[in-house]
Amino acid sequence: MAAASNLLSEDQFLCSVCQDVFNDPVSTPCGHNFCQKCITEHWNVSDRCQCPMCQEVFTTRPDLRVNTLFSEMVSQFRQSTQQKARSSSSEQQESRPGEVPCDVCTGTKLKALKSCLVCLVSYCETHLEGHLTASRLKRHQLMDPVENLEDRMCLKHDKPLELFCRTDQTCVCMLCSVLDHKMHNVVPLKEEYEEKKVELEKTEAEIQEMIQKRLLKIQEVEHNVKLSEEDANRKKAEGVRVFTGLKESVERKLDEFINTIEEKQRTTKKQAEDAIREMEQEISDLMKRSTEVEKLSLSEDHLHLLQSVQSLNIHHLPPTKDWSQVSVPPASYEGTMVRAVAQLEETLSKKMKTLVEVELKRVQKFAVDVTLDPETAHPGLILSDDGKQVHHSDVRKNLPNNPERFINDYCVLAKQSFSSGRFYFEVQVKGKTDWDLGVTRESINRKGSFTWGFHEIITLRHQKGYWNIQMRNGKEYKALDDPSVLLSLKSGPQKVGVFVDYEEGLVSFYDVEAAALIYSYTGRSFKEKLFPFIYPGHNHGGKNSSPLIISPVNQTG
Template sequence: MASANFLPSEDQFLCSVCLDVFTDPVTTPCGHNFCKNCINDYWNTNNQNMCPLCTKVFFSRPELLVNTLFSGMVSQFRQSTQQKASSSSSEQQESRPGEVPCDVCTGTKLKALKSCLVCLASYCETHLEPHLTASRLKRHQLMDPVENLEDRMCLKHDKPLELFCRTDQTCVCMLCTVLDHKMHNVVPLKQECEGKKVELQKTEAETQEMIQKRRLKIQEVQHNVKLSEEDADREKAEGVQVFTGLKESVERKLNELITTIEEKQRSTKKQAEDAIREMEQEISDLMKRSTEVEKLSLSEDHLHVLQSVQSLNIHHPPPTKDWSQVSVPPASHEGTVRRAVSQLEGTLSNMMKTLVEVEMKRLQKFAVDVTLDPKTAHHYLILSDDGKQVKHGDVTKNLPNNPERFTTCICVLAKQSFSSGKFYFEIQVKGKTEWFLFLGVVRESINRKEEITWRPEDVYWTIDLTNGNKYIAAADPPVLLPLKSGPQKVGVFVDYEEGLVSFYDVEAAALIYSFTGCSFKEKLLPYFCPGHNDDGINSAPLVITPVGVN
């Protein structure tokens, strides 16, 4: 608040009510100066005629006089301040959207440098100067410019929110700590803010980690889409090539079939035409002889008749073919189409084998290292030390009945499980007369304490050899597989997302069977059942072999 000593201090020219440069300054009887509107509003609000500075009470509202000298000094100070503001405004930045404007600037609003929590106003560089020079204003609390300064005041006590109540998790003022929040755990805003900043930094680090993971996942998805597009383009190109070749092969076989039939028909037709031409020639010769004979028989010239008869040699007709033994049967085309289709079938078979060979080479890149899990093995089974072979031992072993172990079905699972993507492995079945029950993959939740039935119910996807010559896919109903010869090594391929399980005869490069449209909802595990020993007849082990090694 300014005192009336007229010293050339900027503090003298600030109204103690509005804390700004005097506007229409007036003097009270006690000698203090105020803005005319400020002192009148003060008296109207308090319903008491009292000086805001010395608290002297006037029994009636006094007459407010204008101190001419002081008013002139204020006018000069205001003009000087405006000149400074005018000269410095060109150097200061105009407030832009999103920035806090100066509350004092009229016309063009300049960017605020600080906000005052006491004045509840924001100031540009020029209008901030009194807070930096006036001793009384230096005690005000300044901060980086913010909007809505009213929100930083306690609504109940009209004091700055300087503290934080940890008990109620809210910002409070000094009066709150002795009234509404007495005995609560209260700390300065700065202390609580530093703790929150540590939490924010941790949250930011976690958020950045989540962002990075998602960016990596986006890259992975984009990479997979690119691979999918490349696979699709390759498959389309291969399909076009294969079906173009197939179409050309069919057209070639069709042309060969038509050519064969037509050539046979032409041969038959030529044979018939030659016979007809020869017979027509004989008919012509015979008709000529018949005409001569008839002419002679009607002649009255006896000498001519006798002489001509000798030359005709009527007792010896001209040589002719015995056509009774000659036959030109219609051409037979029975079996021609079947033989052509059979040849085409052979071509298709070779083409299919080539395709499967290419397909299996591609599957090898999804090869996984599979080892048997002894914790799941039935007590009759014998596993190799490396976990790559299993056979029936005929002798029960004393093993713990842990939850993972099969106790009824004589089988064992792999240690590895798969819940996404594609995987491929190979099993040697050479020398096996039966695999009873299964070979393939099963769901992790398969019941390991009961007998497995033929109904898969989305639990297992396997093939089975029984009685040494019957190959069956464990579908519903079971599918008898028409294999001409038993495989020596079986490849198993699974595409989790596609719902596909395929079995291959590795050496013959032939597809044995595929389960399609499967619904995989949990982990899958490779599954092996070597069958009973059968007095040594079926003693050969199932062997997990390295992929691509014969």
């Protein structure tokens, strides 16, 4: 009997319904064998009774009987398989916690090598052999071992989930596709798997790209923090050096001031002491003469008195000074402190000039090429062909009223805009009596209200997104902050530098030739694009006809 079972191929011991080794095999009238449970369940869900192998139809359900001989052969095949499994178990690895065990192994469970998506069983190397050799089992879909294969069965029809419904975005079995999802777009799992895999790979690539961008951004931020730290340390060291020097200058000037006061006091005191000493000496001499005269006046000897008077020459007193013309007034300290502070101010001004020169050289490194935009210019302005100069004209041009153009305010913006970082540009204002310049945000009102007066328009600039300074009447300088700040300048600038640090919220103006800071707007919050902004002022009959000129930056440091 054992020899007979060995003559049969292994796939002949597999049920064509469950594709596994026969369990309680029974024979149909047509001579085919099936697991008793498999054929019974198949006929229970089928509309008619027929053989799954040859499709022979039976008018009545046959009385199934166990094929004794074949059942014995299956039993011997099982024993042979188990012996092979036991003999090879020592060579195979036992399943460990977290690993998928073989569902067929009895006793010691070996580590599953593959899971079958058709059988819904996980197999070790020995029990997988049938799927690698049997022709019918070779068609089964194998995958790396997974647990809970029952989750891959349709809960409603107890069939493998082999299809994917794209309409409902869910996995379905064959019966689902012809019943609940009949009119839906249903495709094999593999087809949807391939598409989803491509999508996942694309998503993964996008995610990796996003990760790389953020890693690079982290490196950039960390690098910037490091640069900021280094710059902060340099600035602190520079600040300590500068303020220590200023402190020493103040202390030195204070010492000089105190020494001046004390020297004056010492001189006054010495003059007083010398005068007192001289007067005390005169008093001593006069008192001595007074004693002699008093003593002589008490004498009753006529001859002695007369002779003594002659010898004493009492009519001639000891030599003395006319003290009525001598004065030792208190020392005057008026102006001493003012002069000391003025000298200190001069010292500080020199140090300030040096600091501004260094700062100006530093910000000039952020110079940008600025060109005026004719599309924004008021019709009463004349721009040079290169877009570097602008002045007011008494003749208003007929230009289209495009959204970018100023109508009520004689202004023009640059073509360039900035929404981050730092930038710097210079404007020559030489020969002008009226002008405004600075930066403005993109959303400012360029049309204005025709009910506004000219001065009202200019005054309201600081409330409308402008950060600028202005000159009026050739002498009055003002920063249009809130409130406006009247600027006290020693001399009118010939060239003005404008520096903006977007993130810091800083706008600073410099007198380039004098290397002096004119004014700074600080602590602002910029949320829009910023444009360089220029107002050349009215012509005023030729008094203000000189153009404002955007000058190339001469970086001298």
